[in-house]
């Protein structure tokens with residue numbers, strides 16, 4: 001799979017002919033692209049309705065590409081009201097199959113306006129990705145690892161609103177993925193993080209997890 005980091009908590013994931021955006025905050029200060037640059041999208045996942053997770057951009061992307069918008073029920077209903085045609089209004093524990101991608105909505109511990117804060121586990125033919133949204137660490141992450149066999153874990157590390165390096169390293173141990181990519185840090189001064197400290201803490205906490213530190217705009221090819 002090809003993973004492109006779009007800054008903050010935003011990712012573009014490509015597998016075969018499918019393009020999936022997660023929390024596409026393309027108006028964010030570190031985003032390397034704008035909604036105008038989006039040519040193709042099949043699914044857009046939004047973990048919660050805080051502005052830095054790209055609900056507004058997700059609506060624009062879905063309208064221009066016909067992509068499915070997937071989020072928790074109340075946010076999905078809002079997206080329908082905002083004019084998105086293809087919407088899945090999941091709730092915690094629920095899954096939906098869109099083409100050859102299976103998307104499961106899972107809980108997160110955070111706050112939000114509509115519905116509840118969530119994370120996504122997306123099973124692609126090229127591998128399984130867990131985007132936890134904004135959250136603190138919680139022990140059910142071990143359950144997700146055991147149940148879904150996570151290949152790629154996208155872990156918030158910036159503290160203040162989400163997990164810090166210490167919690168994120170424990171989260172990585174619980175999820176036990178093949179690869180972890182840190183996110184949700186260095187966008188603003190209050191979420192400054194030390195990626196090398198995270199790398200060291202992961203290597204102390206768990207064996208055989210590769211830490212991939214990405215710059216906004218960078219892409220990597222991962223084979224699972």
Ligand code: ZN
Nearest residue numbers: 048050110134
């Ligand atoms: Zn948030």
